[in-house]
Amino acid sequence: MTMDAPSPLLAFYPQVKWLHVHAVLCSGALFSLRGGSALLGARWPRHWLPKYASYTIDTILLTSATMLFSMLPGAVFANGWLSVKLALVVVYIALGILAMRERLARRWRIAFYLAALATFLTIYGIARAHDPAGWLRLLMH
Secondary structure (H helix, E strand, C coil), rough: CCCCCHHHHHHHHHHHHHHHHHHHHHHHHHHHHHHHHCCCCCCHHHCCHHHHHHHHHHHHHEEEHHHHHHCCHHHHCCCCHHHHHHHHHHHHHHHHHHHHCCCHHHHHHHHHHHHHHHHHHHHHHHHHHHCCCCHHHHHCC
């Protein structure tokens, strides 16, 4: 059995992880604020600045997640936690986009908003536990 050679990118792991964690915090905070405000009828969430800030943060989030995924050796995510987390980041972004669609009925936007927040919390639980079971694994220990 051979060991995977460490990626030369692994030297940048602390910086990429720092960027990723901060993108997670910014994405969750901005989405919560924008989505909640939009559902309450505020107009500022649709202004170009918070809208494109959200796109930029989510692009950084997804890019840094992909970078972390590619630089870590396979044994780190052998149980699939990182693959599940990365797939859920895409789901979170898609649900967030749907939640902000003005032409959808309000009840659908609320459902997409709540689903995006639940997905965000699920991703966070998976990241903390390093297990696809996420919060369930943390609760069991």
